Each structure stands twice: as structure tokens, then as C-alpha cells.
Amino acid sequence: MANIPDIPNIPGGNVPPSIPDSAPNIPNIPEGAPNIPSGAPNIPSGAPSIPTDAPSMPSNDDLARQLKEIQEKERKAKEEQQRRAEEERKRQADEARKKAETEAKAKADAEAKAKIEAERIKAEAEAKKAEAAKAKAEADARIAEAALKKKQMETEEKAEKSQKIKRYLKFGCLGYLALSILFFILFSLTKSCGSKSDTVDSLSDYTTEIDANSDIDSYNEVTSDTNSDDSSTDYSSVEDMLEKKFDYVSKYDYYFEIKKNGKYGIADLKGNVKIAPKYSYIGSADKDLGVVEVKQDGKYGMVALKSLTEIIKPKYDYVSSISEESKTIEVRTNGKYGLLSATNLSEIVAPTYDYIGSYNKETGLFEVRKNSKYGLFSPKQKREVAACEYNYISYDGGLYQVRKDSKTGYLNSDGSVLKPLQ
Numbered sequence: 001m002a003n004i005p006d007i008p009n010i011p012g013g014n015v016p017p018s019i020p021d022s023a024p025n026i027p028n029i030p031e032g033a034p035n036i037p038s039g040a041p042n043i044p045s046g047a048p049s050i051p052t053d054a055p056s057m058p059s060n061d062d063l064a065r066q067l068k069e070i071q072e073k074e075r076k077a078k079e080e081q082q083r084r085a086e087e088e089r090k091r092q093a094d095e096a097r098k099k100a101e102t103e104a105k106a107k108a109d110a111e112a113k114a115k116i117e118a119e120r121i122k123a124e125a126e127a128k129k130a131e132a133a134k135a136k137a138e139a140d141a142r143i144a145e146a147a148l149k150k151k152q153m154e155t156e157e158k159a160e161k162s163q164k165i166k167r168y169l170k171f172g173c174l175g176y177l178a179l180s181i182l183f184f185i186l187f188s189l190t191k192s193c194g195s196k197s198d199t200v201d202s203l204s205d206y207t208t209e210i211d212a213n214s215d216i217d218s219y220n221e222v223t224s225d226t227n228s229d230d231s232s233t234d235y236s237s238v239e240d241m242l243e244k245k246f247d248y249v250s251k252y253d254y255y256f257e258i259k260k261n262g263k264y265g266i267a268d269l270k271g272n273v274k275i276a277p278k279y280s281y282i283g284s285a286d287k288d289l290g291v292v293e294v295k296q297d298g299k300y301g302m303v304a305l306k307s308l309t310e311i312i313k314p315k316y317d318y319v320s321s322i323s324e325e326s327k328t329i330e331v332r333t334n335g336k337y338g339l340l341s342a343t344n345l346s347e348i349v350a351p352t353y354d355y356i357g358s359y360n361k362e363t364g365l366f367e368v369r370k371n372s373k374y375g376l377f378s379p380k381q382k383r384e385v386a387a388c389e390y391n392y393i394s395y396d397g398g399l400y401q402v403r404k405d406s407k408t409g410y411l412n413s414d415g416s417v418l419k420p421l422q
Helices: 060-193 196-222 235-243
Strands: 248-251 256-260 263-267 273-279 281-286 291-296 299-304 310-316 328-333 336-341 347-353 355-360 365-370 373-378 383-390 392-396 399-404 407-411 417-419
Touching: 060 355, 060 392, 235 248, 235 256, 256 273, 263 281, 273 291, 291 310, 310 328, 328 347, 336 355, 347 365, 365 383, 373 392, 383 392, 383 399
Parallel strands: none
Antiparallel strands: 248 256, 256 263, 263 273, 281 291, 291 299, 299 310, 328 336, 336 347, 355 365, 365 373, 373 383, 392 399, 399 407, 407 417
16 A cells, blocks of 8 residues: 655645545555655646546556557558568569560461461462463463474375375376387287277277276275275375365374364265364374364364264363373363373363362372362372362472461371371
8 A cells, every 4th residue: 555645734724624425435546656746736626536447557568568569560561561562563573474475476476477378478379370381381282282283284285295296107107008008909909900990999998998997996995994094095085085075184094184164074084074074173193092182162172083983072171181190181161170081081070170280299199279278189089188178288208288277287198187287
């Protein structure tokens, strides 16, 4: 219990009034509480009393603890602020990195697309160039073939003229011989019979018999059963007969080419007209294939040399020469390309392609294009071994590289997939 300081004397000697019974009890002063210093001012009258439930003053330890708690809270708040700042920095760095990656990917995709587009344009340009070269080659082939045919016709005309000259000389010699014989007979008859009129009558009858026999022999030679060139046959008589009916006649190994009103036809070696003049052009005979190319109304077809009949109606805009490597014939109609067999002239594939490339003898395949897409075609299997679905296709080192929609893959030499597009 703390010591209560002495109450100072109240000036004037007045004794304070007694504490009423109803006054509240004075609370006990806690131990350790500081003593009220002497000379402290009196509590003025009317001052509010200290409530009984007022908190006690914190001790120094409490204050130190509270200060420590405040400092700890400030430290934690500072750390939390630093942590959030670090997280914000990382978030911004991640966003910047993702943005940079997105931009880099977009740039790479754009470059890849640009590269593919450039390659596509290049491939199309090369294809167009190849088509132009092919068209030029076709035109050159036509010109060369026309020149060859003209030269062949000139050679044959020279040969025919030479043959006619020889025939005339032959007949001239025979005529001279016949006249010599006639004079000899005349001389003999005149000498033996002494009658000029009898000799002349006998000579007339004899020469008439010779002419008749000559006509029969000539007819037998012309009507012999053959459709190939026979050196023992006198085709000049057949040609003479045909020349009376047609504007132009030229003999070849297997047929006569005839012409009437600007159109060409074909007659066999006996003079029978097998195909009436209707063609604007008849090409050179292909003895290996056994056909001759014909043209009617701007379309090409084929005539068999053996039967002298059309085995392919004139329906193609273009017919190529035989490919010795692929044993095929390329044909075109309405801007589409197809293939025929060089063995039997059957249709391997109808004209459905926009382009048929050169034959690859290593793989046995053709590169084909349909609707601006590339694929591979096998003439042996008569089908596509790789569908026309690629933007680009190229053969190198035993493999085909293909591209489609920015993806690249590889095919085996037989057209099967080696590495899928990716």
C-alpha cells in the first residue's frame, strides 16, 4: 500500500466538510504507483471524477512490446509491398516476353508464308515456262514434220517421175523392138507370099492381139491381192487410174494418198478407196506403231496401216509422238491432257489434267497437275499414286518433296508417304 502524502493545511483554518456517506469509495491505489508529489495542485472543485473502469497506464514493457509490434507490422508491410512490386515486375517482364515471342512467331510465320508464296509463284512460273517450251516444241515438231513430209513428197515425186521416164523408155524400147519385129514379119511375109495386102492384114490382127493381152496382164497385176508394196507390181497403172478421179495422188508403202477439192483421203494399193477425202492433213506413217496420223476439222486421230481404217476418231487437239521411255502418247482436248498406250493405242487416262510433266524413268511416274494442285500418275498402274493435293512437288535423290499449306513432307519413289506433312 503506497504512502498517502500529508494533506496540507487548509488556509483559514477551515476544516473541510466531512465525506458524505453517499460518496463513492476511493479505489485502492495499485502497488508501484508513483507517490503524489508534495506541493501538487489540488483537484479543483467540479472536476470530473476518474471513472472506476478507466484503464490503467501501460507499463514500459507494454509500450516496448507495442512499439515492437508496430515495427514488425511496418516491416511486414514493407516486405509485402516489395513482394508485390517484384511480382508486378515479373508480370510485366512475362508480358513483354510473351509479346516479343508472339511478334517473333508472327514474323516467322509471315516470312514462311512469303517464302512459300514465292516458291509457289516460282513453281507456277516454271510450269508456265515449261508449257510454253512444250508448246514451242510442238509447233517446231509440226513445222519439222511438215517440212519432212514436203521433202518426202518431193522425193517421191522425183522417184515417180524417174519411174515414169523409165517406163516410157521401157515402152519405147519395146515399141522399137515391136516395130523391128513387125518389119521383119512384113519382110518375111512379103517375101513368102508376095502380097502386100495380106501382110498388112496379118500385122493388124497380130498387133490387136498384143494390145488385148497387155490390158489383161495389166489388169491382173493391178488386182493382185496385196496391201503392201511389191516391186513386181506395176502400181503406175493404179496411180493412173486414180489420177483420173482425183486432183492429186501420191503412193506410199502401204497406201495411196488421194486429194479431192482440197481434202485428203486414202486408197489401198489396189486402187480401192478406203477413206474418202475428208482430211485436211495426213501425216507420215509410223511403221513401228502401224498407224498414220490424220487431221479433220482441227482434230487429230489415227488410221491403222494394215486395215486402212480409223482406229482413233479425230477428236484430239494435239497428239504427241511416242515416248520411247514410257511407251505412251500424250493427247490434248479442250485444254486438258491425257495418255494413250503406244502398244495398243488404248486410253490410259482420259484428258483430265491441266498439265502432264516429263516422264521420270527412275520412278516410272508422271508429275501431273489438276486444279492448280500437283500429284503423281503411274502409266503402268493407270492411276494416281499420289493424289493432286500438293502446292509443290519436286524429285531429288530418290524421294519426292511435297508441300501443302505451309507444311512439308516426303514421298517414296513409288508415291507412298515416307514422312507426313508437318
